[in-house]
Amino acid sequence: MTKIAICGALGRMGKTIAAMIDEDPALEFIGGVDVGEGTLFGKKVVSSENIDDFLAEEKPDVLIDFTIANAAVKNIRAASKAGVAVVVGTTGFSEEQKEENRKNIEGTIPAVISTNFSVGVNIFWKLVREAAKQLSDYDIEVTEAHHHFKKDAPSGTAKTILEIIKEETGDREEMYGREGMVGARGKEIGVHVIRGGDIVGDHSVMFAGNNEVIELSHRAYDRAVFAHGVIRSAKWIAGKEPGIYTMDDVLGLIR
Ligand SMILES: NC(=O)C1=CN([C@@H]2O[C@H](COP(=O)(O)OP(=O)(O)OC[C@H]3O[C@@H](n4cnc5c(N)ncnc54)[C@H](OP(=O)(O)O)[C@@H]3O)[C@@H](O)[C@H]2O)C=CC1
Numbered sequence: 001m002t003k004i005a006i007c008g009a010l011g012r013m014g015k016t017i018a019a020m021i022d023e024d025p026a027l028e029f030i031g032g033v034d035v036g037e038g039t040l041f042g043k044k045v046v047s048s049e050n051i052d053d054f055l056a057e058e059k060p061d062v063l064i065d066f067t068i069a070n071a072a073v074k075n076i077r078a079a080s081k082a083g084v085a086v087v088v089g090t091t092g093f094s095e096e097q098k099e100e101n102r103k104n105i106e107g108t109i110p111a112v113i114s115t116n117f118s119v120g121v122n123i124f125w126k127l128v129r130e131a132a133k134q135l136s137d138y139d140i141e142v143t144e145a146h147h148h149f150k151k152d153a154p155s156g157t158a159k160t161i162l163e164i165i166k167e168e169t170g171d172r173e174e175m176y177g178r179e180g181m182v183g184a185r186g187k188e189i190g191v192h193v194i195r196g197g198d199i200v201g202d203h204s205v206m207f208a209g210n211n212e213v214i215e216l217s218h219r220a221y222d223r224a225v226f227a228h229g230v231i232r233s234a235k236w237i238a239g240k241e242p243g244i245y246t247m248d249d250v251l252g253l254i255r
């Protein structure tokens with residue numbers, strides 16, 4: 001039985017993942033940390049200030065993090081000190097924070113890190129890559145929409161989309177929205193962020209050429225799609241060699 005703990009256990013994703021672990025006979029939910037304290041599925045959720053003691057006492061095989069970037073950096077550091085594998089879905093890391101995570105993980109613990117754990121989005125990224133490769137001279141616009149509670153923008157998934165497009169089309173700068181006399185379009189990638197209601201997570205990429213437009217899009221209807229990928233990753237990562245893995249590794253997809 002793989003013992004799983006969650007950072008951000010009382011949040012939207014934390015609760016969704018804990019519920020799925022509770023239903024899985026191969027996994028045991030052993031509690032977690034959050035800003036506030038409480039109980040979830042009969043297990044203790046303690047203050048994240050006590051994460052070192054929590055890890056030493058509860059000894060999880062895998063620590064799942066769905067919090068906020070600065071908290072996730074500290075949680076990964078604590079997992080590294082305790083020798084616990086991590087699955088990280090938190091988004092919004094700065095380049096410096098990514099570098100610190102890399103230093104804490106490489107050579108010490110195995111980690112799956114992904115800006116989106118849904119299988120569909122991981123396939124969508126492959127389609128975006130192929131379209132960007134074939135249509136590298138088209139005008140490209142990226143749009144994402146999320147619920148009104150989301151703190152980071154653009155979404156981690158949209159940032160991954162931008163990385164993929166840039167890898168395939170070369171040097172293009174992002175243009176965040178447009179207002180006023182911005183002039184004719186240049187070789188930018190337009191980026192548009194929408195926040196509203198309870199939208200779980202929509203992403204679309206438009207490739208506009210002369211007389212034709214291709215649009216690729218993904219829509220998540222329920223956080224369960226992310227949680228399924230997280231559970232798959234937690235089962236996969238236990239016992240792996242130290243290093244940073246992606247959903248490509250978990251799903252066996254070719255990069
Ligand atoms: N990779 C993926 O597939 C997905 C990634 N995400 C990402 O996951 C993250 C969380 O999303 P979501 O669950 O919707 O957000 P929530 O705000 O619902 O949950 C985050 C939880 O973490 C808590 N938290 C904040 N700071 C700390 C800390 N220092 N230590 C421990 N817990 C802390 C929050 O507490 P409080 O509310 O008191 O601040 C909250 O309970 C975001 O970065 C989001 O972008 C989301 C969905 C899918």
Ligand SMILES: O=C(O)C1=N[C@H](C(=O)O)C[C@H](O)C1
Nearest residue numbers: 091115116150155156157201
């Ligand atoms: O905050 C969310 O809700 C989501 N965040 C992730 C992101 O930033 O890409 C993934 C998903 O879109 C939901």
